[in-house]
Amino acid sequence: MRRSCDRVHAKLQRVLHRTRAxxxxxxxxxxxSACADPAPPRPNVVFxxxxxxxxxxxxxxxxDQTGRPPVVPTPNLDSLAxxxxxxxxxxxxxxxCAPSRFSxxxxxxxxRSRIWGTWRATQESALIQRWRHRSVGELLQRAGxxxxxxxxxxxxxxxxxxxGAVYRGRDLSQLxxxxxxxxxxxxxxxDYSFVSPDGIQGPLYAWFENDRWAPxxxxxxxxxxxxxxxxxxxxxxxxxxxxxxxxxxVRGAHGxxxxxxxxxxxxxxRKAVAFVEDHAERFPDQPFLLYxxxxxxxxxxxxxxxxxxxxxxxxxxxxxxxxxMLIELDLQVGAILDALERLxxxxxxxxxxTSDNGAxxxxxxxxxxxxxxxxxAGHDATGGLRGRKATIWEGGHRVPLIARWGDGSAAGSxxxxxxxxxxxxxxxxxxxxxxxxxxxxxxxxxxxxAASLVPLLLGSAAPALPLHPFLILQGGGASGxxxxxxxxxxxxxxxxxxxxxxxxxxxxxxxxxxxxxPRQERDRRLEPEQRERVRRLRALFAHHDGPRDARxxxxxxxxxxxxxxxxxxGSAAAG
Numbered sequence: 001m002r003r004s005c006d007r008v009h010a011k012l013q014r015v016l017h018r019t020r021a022x023x024x025x026x027x028x029x030x031x032x033s034a035c036a037d038p039a040p041p042r043p044n045v046v047f048x049x050x051x052x053x054x055x056x057x058x059x060x061x062x063x064d065q066t067g068r069p070p071v072v073p074t075p076n077l078d079s080l081a082x083x084x085x086x087x088x089x090x091x092x093x094x095x096x097c098a099p100s101r102f103s104x105x106x107x108x109x110x111x112r113s114r115i116w117g118t119w120r121a122t123q124e125s126a127l128i129q130r131w132r133h134r135s136v137g138e139l140l141q142r143a144g145x146x147x148x149x150x151x152x153x154x155x156x157x158x159x160x161x162x163x164g165a166v167y168r169g170r171d172l173s174q175l176x177x178x179x180x181x182x183x184x185x186x187x188x189x190x191d192y193s194f195v196s197p198d199g200i201q202g203p204l205y206a207w208f209e210n211d212r213w214a215p216x217x218x219x220x221x222x223x224x225x226x227x228x229x230x231x232x233x234x235x236x237x238x239x240x241x242x243x244x245x246x247x248x249x250v251r252g253a254h255g256x257x258x259x260x261x262x263x264x265x266x267x268x269x270r271k272a273v274a275f276v277e278d279h280a281e282r283f284p285d286q287p288f289l290l291y292x293x294x295x296x297x298x299x300x301x302x303x304x305x306x307x308x309x310x311x312x313x314x315x316x317x318x319x320x321x322x323x324x325m326l327i328e329l330d331l332q333v334g335a336i337l338d339a340l341e342r343l344x345x346x347x348x349x350x351x352x353x354t355s356d357n358g359a360x361x362x363x364x365x366x367x368x369x370x371x372x373x374x375x376x377a378g379h380d381a382t383g384g385l386r387g388r389k390a391t392i393w394e395g396g397h398r399v400p401l402i403a404r405w406g407d408g409s410a411a412g413s414x415x416x417x418x419x420x421x422x423x424x425x426x427x428x429x430x431x432x433x434x435x436x437x438x439x440x441x442x443x444x445x446x447x448x449x450a451a452s453l454v455p456l457l458l459g460s461a462a463p464a465l466p467l468h469p470f471l472i473l474q475g476g477g478a479s480g481x482x483x484x485x486x487x488x489x490x491x492x493x494x495x496x497x498x499x500x501x502x503x504x505x506x507x508x509x510x511x512x513x514x515x516x517x518p519r520q521e522r523d524r525r526l527e528p529e530q531r532e533r534v535r536r537l538r539a540l541f542a543h544h545d546g547p548r549d550a551r552x553x554x555x556x557x558x559x560x561x562x563x564x565x566x567x568x569x570g571s572a573a574a575g
Contacts (some may be wrong), residue, residue, distance in 0.1 A: 041569055042143065042287045042438065043405060043414075044349040046336060047136075047430060049104055049291070050329055051097060051152060051199065051298040054359025055398045056383025057326055060086060064383075071379035072323045076334035077402065080353060084404030085419040085457060091494070092357045092427045093449070095389055095396030096476045097199075098154045100356040100427060101293070102126040105155075105188075106133040107431030107447030109472055112547050116477025116489065121197035121204050122168050122175075123156035125183035130547050134446045136431050137189025140289045143438035148192040148275045149185040150268050151293030152199035157211075158182035172204050172254030177213040184211035190291070194271045200264050200295045200302065205255025207267075216258035261302040264295040265328045269307075269335040276336070280343045292336065296329035297322055299360065307331045319373045322381075347407045350414075350437075352430050355399040358382060360389035386520040390476030390483050392490040392501050393520055397473050401425065403457055405568075414568035416459040424468050424494065429453050435556045442556040451553045454562040470495040472544055472552060493541040500525075500537040508534060 056062050059070030059078040070078075092100040098117030099110030105127070110117065113133065118126040127133045137147040160179045161167040167174055185193035194209050196202070207214045272292055279288045301321035303313045307328060317323035333353065340346040359381035374381065387393025406413025432450035435442050451467040475490040476483055483490075489504035497515035502508055511525035511534055524530050544552050 041348070041414075041564065042145070044287050044289075044340075044345060045140070045145075045434065046290045046340075046349060046351045047104075047292065048333055048336070048351070048353040049101070049151075049293045050353070050355045051293070051295060052357065052360045052389055053297055053326075053329065053355035053400065054381030054383065054388070055385060055395065055400060056379070057297075057359065057381050058400050058402075061088075061383055061400055062379070064088065065380070066378070068378065071374070071377050072317050072319065072326050074326065074330040076330045076337060077353060079408075080333070080337070080351060080404050081402045083406070083408030083413070083417045084351070084402060084415045085421060087401040087403075087421045087423070087425055089422050090354065090399055090401035090425045090427070091397045091471060091473060092355065092399050093397075093472070094474045094476075095357045095387075095391055097152075097298075097356040098126075099474065099477075101152070101154050102133075103426075103428050103449070104356070104430075105135045105137075105291075107136070107428040107450030108133060109428070109449040109552070110474060111472075111545060112448060115474070115547075118154065118156040119198070120170070121157060122159050122170070122172070124168070125157050125188075126155045127188050128183060131445055134443065135189040136434060137185065137289065137291065139189070139431070139434055139440065140287075140438065141189050141191070143287075143440065145287050145289050146192075146279060146283055147190045147289040147291070148272075149190040149291045149293070150194050150271050150275070151196070151291075152295060152298075153185070153195040153197050153293075154199060157184050157197065175204070175254060177206060180210075180212045181208065182211075184208065186211045192275060194268070195293075196264070196295075199298055200261035200300065201298060202259075203254055205259035207256070213256075216256050216260075261295070261300055262304045264302075265325075265332055266304055266307050268292070268294065269332045272332075272336050273339045276339045276343065276345070280345060290336070292332075294329055294332055296332065297325040297359075301325055303328050308335075319377055319379065323374060323379065347412055350405040351403065353400070353402040354427060354430075356427075358385075358387070358389050358391075358396045358399060384519065391487060392473065392475035392492050394499075394514070394518070396475055399427070401427075403453070405457065411567065414564070415457045419459060421456055423456055423463075424466060424471065424496075425453065425456075426450065426468060426471055429467070432553070432556055433457070436560075436562050439558045439561045440556075441558050444555065447556070449552045452556060452562065458562070458565060458568075466496075468553065470540055470544075470552065472541065473499075491541075491545070493537050495537060495540065498533065498537070500534060500541070502538075502541070508538065511537075 056065055059074040060081045062070045093103040093109050094100045096117065098119050102110055102113050113126045113129040127135060140147055158166045159175050159181045161174045162176045185195060194207060196207055197204060272290060275290060303321055303324035305314050307313050313324055313328050316327055340349050382388055382395035385395035385398055387395035389396055403415060405415045408417050410417065428450035431447050432452040433454055436452035436454045455463060471494040473492040473494060475487060477489055486503055490501060492499055492501045497513055499512050499514060500508065501510040508525055510523045511530055512520045525534055544550060
C-alpha cells in the first residue's frame with residue numbers, strides 16, 4: 001500500500017505541475033493529502049561529463065574571473081548554473097581523461113585501479129583492476145533506476161580477435177568487430193549504452209550499441225567486421241583540417257570506414273533525447289540515470305557544419321574550431337534540457353555538468369598555435385589558473401561543476417537557484433551523493449574517495465568540517481608533448497588552501513597557498529616556517545596514495561542519509 005501510494009503521489013505531483021485548471025488543481029491537492037508523507041524522492045539523474053572543458057570556458061565562470069560578459073556564449077550551461085549551484089573549487093582526480101573517467105564512474109581515486117589510466121580499448125577493463133569496482137550504474141540499478149551510458153568510454157574491455165580469443169595487443173586489424181565485447185557498460189550497470197571505446201581521438205574508430213558494433217552504414221560490414229578508417233576519415237576532412245595532422249594516432253587505425261568525428265556530438269545528442277523520450281513513454285513510473293560523456297572539446301577539434309538543420313556550428317564563434325566545439329557542447333546540453341522540459345521531467349531531474357580535466361593546449365599567458373585567437377579575444381579557458389591539461393597545476397584539474405534539481409524557481413527547486421559554493425570538492429563526489437539520495441550502504445572497498453554533496457546542494461549551513469580534509473591529485477602519466485619530462489607522473493596533495501606538489505620521482509617540487517596565491521606563482525617549500533607543513537603533507541600523502549591505502553573520506557552509511565526538505569518532495573518521483 002505504501003509503495004502504491006508513493007507512485008500515485010509522484011504522478012499527481014507531475015499533473016499538478018502541468019495543469020492550470022483551478023478545479024482540477026483542488027481535486028489533485030485533496031488526493032495528495034490522502035497520500036501524505038511520501039517516501040523520499042528518487043530524482044532522475046543526468047550526468048554530463050565534458051571532455052577537456054576548462055575552468056574558464058563556461059560563461060558564468062568567465063564572468064566570475066573577469067567581470068566581463070563571455071566571449072564564447074554558453075547560454076544553456078549558464079542557465080543551468082543560475083537555476084542551481086555552481087562550484088568554484090571542484091577538481092578532477094587526474095589532469096587527464098582516462099584515470100578521471102574511472103573515478104567519475106566509481107567514486108574512487110585512479111590509484112585504486114590502473115593509476116595512470118586505461119587508454120587502449122584492448123586493455124583489461126579499469127573496473128576490474130585490483131578488485132571489482134561498483135559503477136554508479138550498478139548503484140542506481142539496485143535503487144530501481146533504468147540506466148544509460150552514452151559517449152566516450154576509455155575504460156578498456158575484452159575485444160575478440162578473428163579466432164574468438166580475447167585480444168590484448170595493439171594491432172587492431174586483428175579484431176573481429178562482429179563479436180560483442182565483454183566488460184562494457186552492459187556488464188557494469190547500464191541497461192542501454194552507445195559508446196566509442198576511446199572517444200573521437202581513437203583508435204579504434206567505431207561506435208558500439210549495447211556492447212556490439214553499430215556500423216554507421218550497413219555497407220561498412222565485411223572484411224572481418226570493419227575496414228580501416230584512415231583514408232575516408234582524412235579525405236573527408238581535407239588536408240588542411242587539424243585532424244589531418246593526427247599522424248600516428250590515425251595511420252593504421254582500425255574502425256568503421258564511415259567514421260567521421262564531426263557527427264559525434266549531434267549523434268550523441270540524438271541518442272540522449274531518444275533515450276529520455278523512450279523512457280518517458282515506456283517507463284513513466286521508474287527513475288532513470290543518463291550518463292552522457294560528450295566528445296567536446298577534445299582534439300581533433302571537429303565541429304559539425306550544423307548541429308541540427310539550420311543550427312550552424314563550424315565557424316560560428318569566429319575564434320576557431322575549439323571555441324566552435326564549446327558552442328556545440330552547449331547545444332548538446334540544450335537538446336537534453338529541451339527534452340526534459342518538453343516531457344515534463346525537468347522539475348524532477350537532478351543534473352550535473354562537469355569536465356574530466358582542465359583545458360588542453362596552453363598555459364595562461366603562453367598560448368599555443370590554434371588557440372591564440374581565444375586569448376587575444378579575452379577567452380582564457382583555464383580561468384587564469386596556472387597550467388593546463390596533463391599538468392599538476394590548478395589549470396590541469398580544477399574544473400567547472402554545476403548542479404540543478406528543479407525548475408529554477410525558488411518554490412520548484414530542491415537545490416535553491418543561484419547558489420555558489422567555494423567548498424573543496426571532487427568529481428568523485430557525485431557518486432557518494434547518489435548513495436546518500438538512495439539511502440544505500442557504501443561497501444568497504446567502494447567509492448573510497450567520495451563525499452556526499454547533498455547538504456551543500458540543499459542549501460544547508462556550511463559543514464562544521466570540510467567534506468574533504470585533503471585531496472590526492474595527479475597529473476599526466478605520459479607526455480605526448482603536453483608536459484616537460486620532469487612533470488610526467490607528477491602528483492599533489494591539497495589540504496585546506498595549501499597544495500604540495502611532487503614530481504615524477506616523488507620529490508617535493510612545490511608548496512603553494514592558494515588563498516593568497518591562486519595562480520601558484522610563489523613556491524614556499526624552502527621557507528623555514530613551512531618545513532613542518534611540508535613534512536605533514538608528505539606523510540598524509542604517503543598514507544593515502546596506494547591502491548589499498550586508507551579511505552580518504554568516511555564510508556557512507558544509510559543511517560546518515562541526509563533528510564530532504566519538503567520542497568524536494570515535489571521535485572522528484574517517489575521511491
